[in-house]
Amino acid sequence: MSAGVVKGARGAPDGGAGLTRVRAKLSACLDQGNYYEAHQMYRTLHFRLLSKKSYNELLDLLYSGAIEFLKRGQQQSGVDIGILYVDVLSTSKSPVDVKTVEKISDIFMLINASVVERETFLSNSIRWSMGETSIGDPLLHKNIALALWKEKNYPSAQQHFFHSNDGLSFAAMLVEMHKNQGSESDIDIYIASAVLQVLCRKKQQLARDTFLYYVGLHPTILNETGPPFMTELLNFIWFLLQAVETKKANVFNELLVTYDESINQDPSYSIFLRRIGKIWFDIMPQKTGMHNGILGNLFQFLSNMEADDNLYEEEPVVPAAQNRMLAEDVE
Incomplete structure (x- = not known):
């Protein structure tokens, strides 16, 4: 399966058609309940797209992935992909804007309070949002x-x-x-x-x-x-x-x-x-x-x-x- 993931990732960064095919594969995995396989696909795609600095495609993919996992009750996978999402925001120096803050909020609200990694997701999110302040974005x-x-x-x-x-x-x-x-x-x-x-x-x-x-x-x-x-x-x-x-x-x-x-x-x-x-x-x-x-x-x-x-x-x-x-x- 790993070879298939790599092949899909090679087509994803620079073209909408490639990303659409990858999404279709991920959606199929999720619909079939192959959560571990889907999780590994997301992590491999994260590595591939990050190395190519295809930040927009990667952020879109990770956000949708975190939401999908969390909505399906896959808390550990969801928060892991969510943390990767925030990491890419920091790496890419993405600006703090309302749309991105709302996406982070969407992810946070789906993470159960009992999940230990929720604090890591939250701390990293606030740290990204600090910008010129030392306390983070007020809307977040x-x-x-x-x-x-x-x-x-x-x-x-x-x-x-x-x-x-x-x-x-x-x-x-x-x-x-x-x-x-x-x-x-x-x-x-x-x-x-x-x-x-x-x-x-x-x-x-x-x-x-x-x-x-x-x-x-x-x-x-x-x-x-x-x-x-x-x-x-x-x-x-x-x-x-x-x-x-x-x-x-x-x-x-x-x-x-x-x-x-x-x-x-x-x-x-x-x-x-x-x-x-x-x-x-x-x-x-x-x-x-x-x-x-x-x-x-x-x-x-x-x-x-x-x-x-x-x-x-x-x-x-x-x-x-x-x-x-x-x-x-x-x-």
């Missing part, structure tokens, strides 16, 4: 977040929403997350934690959109007009967003005094706010005795974000006391 992060949200994998979905531009979906997920996991007393903590960490990532519009949609969508809040909100912490976040927009450091400092009690309900808030003060108001954080232990590690992490914002790997971002664990394994 959005699509991945939506897929993870559908799986109810809230912590991982949050991580990708942080790097998207979709405040509406992020807020809707936070509302659902609170309804499923929270209590009446922490209705403000979910959105406050999210907004503070988004601002630490220098994404002002995402922070604003997420907050406004959250307070407008949450059935217990339903406030689209602004203060007064039902809790002081919600009021603080609203005023903080106004201060960030106007870049008024004196307003920021006054807010820290006025809402000191709300801020101090979680020690991590103060550290996030130090970072926010530096980013948005040019206020250099003062040295304190909090540079040891978990909070010290958290402060060090926030200080290092500016130098290394490569945060697409798993990062638990959850409300209240669990924020204290953010310092561990977040970069």
Whole structure:
């Protein structure tokens, strides 16, 4: 069979007719359930087309192959071909565009969460999409977040929403997350934690959109007009967003005094706010005795974000006391 594969591959790179014949052979293998044989054909064609730098034909072939395998329940073969697809995107220096991002998203959504290699596919995809940024394409992060949200994998979905531009979906997920996991007393903590960490990532519009949609969508809040909100912490976040927009450091400092009690309900808030003060108001954080232990590690992490914002790997971002664990394994 190997000789037949090589022969088919020789006709494939430079002509539509050759590629059509190869597709017909692959389709026949798949229809007959000869998945191992089909998988080997794809890998051999990958080698042949890659050596000829026939990138367009190869990318088209690998994408369709990954989709076909995954739709037929052949998870290992599908993710393997998907990883090859992303590798070729990187090798060929293919531009990051909507069409390609959607294709990557299509593949990801068909890979079962239990497949270990899914993380390799995801990490490689984000790395390809980085371009001039260090965090990856916002649309790709959005699509991945939506897929993870559908799986109810809230912590991982949050991580990708942080790097998207979709405040509406992020807020809707936070509302659902609170309804499923929270209590009446922490209705403000979910959105406050999210907004503070988004601002630490220098994404002002995402922070604003997420907050406004959250307070407008949450059935217990339903406030689209602004203060007064039902809790002081919600009021603080609203005023903080106004201060960030106007870049008024004196307003920021006054807010820290006025809402000191709300801020101090979680020690991590103060550290996030130090970072926010530096980013948005040019206020250099003062040295304190909090540079040891978990909070010290958290402060060090926030200080290092500016130098290394490569945060697409798993990062638990959850409300209240669990924020204290953010310092561990977040970069």
